[in-house]
Amino acid sequence: MPPEAPAFDEVIHAPHRLRICAALSAAQKVEFGFLQDRLGLSKSALSKHLTQLADAGYVRQDRAVRDARSRLWLSLTPEGARAYAAHVTALRQIIEQG
Structure with missing residues (x-):
């Protein structure tokens, strides 16, 4: 997979x-x-931050019951993974340009 183009993301930052x-x-x-x-x-x-990431389409939240307890599992969506990679690339460019 090619590296993501740099894109500073205010939601992730x-x-x-x-x-x-x-x-x-x-x-x-x-x-x-x-x-x-x-x-x-x-x-x-944590819920507040997760809501902002989920509203941007970056985080998926899945509920599951285990040992009679409800658990919330979190993962990056494909869009979230791309946005995060692009943000990291943008940060690296900023750092390298000093």
Whole structure:
């Protein structure tokens, strides 16, 4: 797959949303509680950021019941993966141009 063209993305760029996308890009899916612990965010703060990413079409949220508990699994959509890769490329260009 060719590298994404640089494209700075204001939705992804916010620090917590950037960290969410980085975590999701490293796995096929991540459970909400794991991501919450990893980022050290409250449920409401993480939910707010996930809603913004989902509204942009970047994150998919799937509910599943396991051990009588409802769990929320998160993953980047193909569009989200492309946008994240393009954003990272744009950041690298900014850094390299110093």
